[in-house]
Amino acid sequence: MHSLSKAALLAASVLSLSAGSAFADFELEILHNNDFHSRFDSINKYDSSCSAEDDAAGDCFGGAARLLTAINETRDALKADGKNVILLNAGDNFQGSLFYTFYKGEMEGEFMNMAGYDAMTVGNHEFDDSEDGLKTFLDIVTFPVVTANVKTNADSTVNDMIEPSIILDIDGEKVGIIGAVTNDTPEIASPGKNIDITVDVDAITAEVEKLQGEGVNKIIALTHVGYPRDLAAIAVIPGVDVVVGGHSHTLLSNTDEKAAGPYPTMVDNPDGYQVPVVQANQYGKYLGDLNVVFNDEGVVTSAKGDPILLDASFSPNEDVAAWISEKAGPIEELKMEEVGETTAQIVGERDVCRAEECPMGNLVADAMVDRVADQGVTIAIQNGGGVRASIDPGVVTMGEVLTVLPFQNTIATFQLKGSDIVAALENGLSQIEDGGGRYPQVSGLKYTYDASKEPGSRVVSVEVETGEDEFAPIDPETVYGVVTNNYMRGGGDGYAVFAEKGMNAYDFGPNLEEAVAEYLGENSPYTPYVDGRITNVAK
Secondary structure (H helix, E strand, O other): OOOOOOHHHHHHHHHHHHOOOOOOEEEEEEEOOOOOOOOOOOEEOOEEEOOOOHHOOOOEEEOHHHHHHHHHHHHHHHHHHOOEEEEEEEOOOOOHHHHHHHOOHHHHHHHHHHHHHOOOOOOOHHHHHHHHHHHHHHHHHOOOOEEEOOOEOOOOOOOOOOEEEEEEEOEEEEEEEEEEOOOOOOHHHOOOOOOOEEOOOHHHHHHHHHHHHHHOOEEEEEOOOOOOHHHHHHOOOOOOOEEOOOOOOOEEOOOOOOOOEEOOOEEEEEEEEEEEEEOOOOOOEEEEEEEEEEOOOOOOOEEEOOOEOOOOOOOOOOHHHHHHHHHEHHHHHHHHHHEEOOOOOOOOOOOHHHHOOOOHHHHHHHHHHHHHHOOOOEEEEEEEEHOOOOEEEEEEEEHHHHOOOOOOOOEEEEEEEEEHHHHHHHHOOHHHHOOOOOOOEEHHHHEEEEOOOOOOOOOOEOOOOOOOOOEEEOOOOEEEEEEEHHHHHHOHHHHHHHHHOOOOEEOOOOEEEHHHHHHHHEEEEEEEEOOOEEEEEOO
């Protein structure tokens, strides 16, 4: 039990062992993935759609068919060795490809049933189409969905469909699974009026106490809150023994030099024991594989493993590949429509567009300004998190554009004072350390900031474009024409200033992906670029 500190329990176990009374260890293998984002097709090294040429060269990764092979082969091999195995999913299975745009959660549910998950937590993107979109998924899945800080009311269409926690009986041992989704889900998604998102730590803590009262001393927090928060806030909750996370798309590894940290990352809990924290990158490119050993008191005495790279060494499951091909039929014509060409890769990778000026951010922001220039709009602000992929050199298809911009956002125009534009940029720069999706990609202005300063005081200077290659300092009292996407205009990603201070707003312009496709066509062949419109003086 956790009523005593884990450190005391561990010490007691050691003393008992030295006295000749041995405790039986319990070994558990945790397979896991996160942030799949509807990547049913395999991806290339740029995390965009894998071409036939790349596939033939063995340069493809992930994809649902390969992911199922990896899950089945790994799980079967472990079970053949007598291991206890569970399969967990840390959320954000929705949004990111035409499969979600067309089927709205149906395919994700069907695939996850095929894979045989033991539990998942919802991610923020599971709420992109409100609770009604999530209900499509929940009606299909045959495994428990656990998220302790999702609170539904009686009018919710998903009321009682999401549990705060579950208890798995594994080889006679009780293992508790508690889920949590990021606290800012109402800002970055659309859960709707019938769902409250409570504080993750409070919800997990309450559920730990409940499980302990039911005799559970092995507890896994299955979270979609991000690696930094898992380390700082979740792993230190008394009673949490293991954290399996998502949301930040973090690669942890003991062999990859690009990894953000070791797998697992061990966190010192205030009670005196260590908690392993894991995450498995994104898009089905890796399958996490964590081996944990507990003693009788639920103390983790050993935690080791590494994510498995799902490369060409895993043959795609033929049945799943055929199923994907069948599902792709209705949208294939749309995907193959050619909209233009690019002379080089248009970089839209997550770790770039959420941290600095990126070519894809420039393309999207420039396309927005171009589309509404005749309305007197000169400034665009696009959230880096709204850019979801890169585009390879050569012919650009509508399918690729939709993979970059899968949210079906509309272009929104409004007027805003210069001082409020600066406030908006401060918001966009407030979560750089966490890779926040609100990072502002821009057009029609350039700004300098200092990432070493505290959030809210990072903007150093802002200039607005007054002519070709001519800029002047922004005037706090001047009203400027601004264009963004309707999600941000409504206050999404923390841009409350757009919703509260925006004047003469119109949120129902053309779809953003259509404007970008049209801009690419008009400027084909397009040459991606950065031009210094965003500068971080702390670098």
